Amino acid sequence: MTIYTSMPLELVFEGxxxxxxxxxxxxxxxxxMQVEPISPGIGKIIRLMDCPLDAYLRPELSPGTVIAYGSVM
Known part of the structure; x- marks a missing residue:
């Protein structure tokens, strides 16, 4: 990864x-996918990690969508 900036690196990489x-x-x-648990068996999608490319176009898999995952595991 290459970053071209006139800002100090401490500000760019802060946090x-x-x-x-x-x-x-x-x-x-x-x-x-990576999910942030909200309550037992329910979570919010953070990101897709390993999937076919067309899965990124499906609105039900977009980041921020709340899904049930408890019975699937």
Whole structure:
């Protein structure tokens, strides 16, 4: 990765290593995703990690979508 900037690197990378809350990696229908648990068995999609390219176009798999995953695991 190359970054061209006139800003100090301390400002550019501030908070880069800070990780938000605990995430869970789950697989549903062959799509591996990272989910932030909201309540038991329900979570918000953070990102898709391993899936076919057309899965990124499906609105039900977009980041921020709330899904049920408890019975699928």
């Amino acid at each position: 880069f290593k800070d990780q938000l809350g605990p995430f869970v990696d789950i697989t549903i229908s062959g799509i591996r």
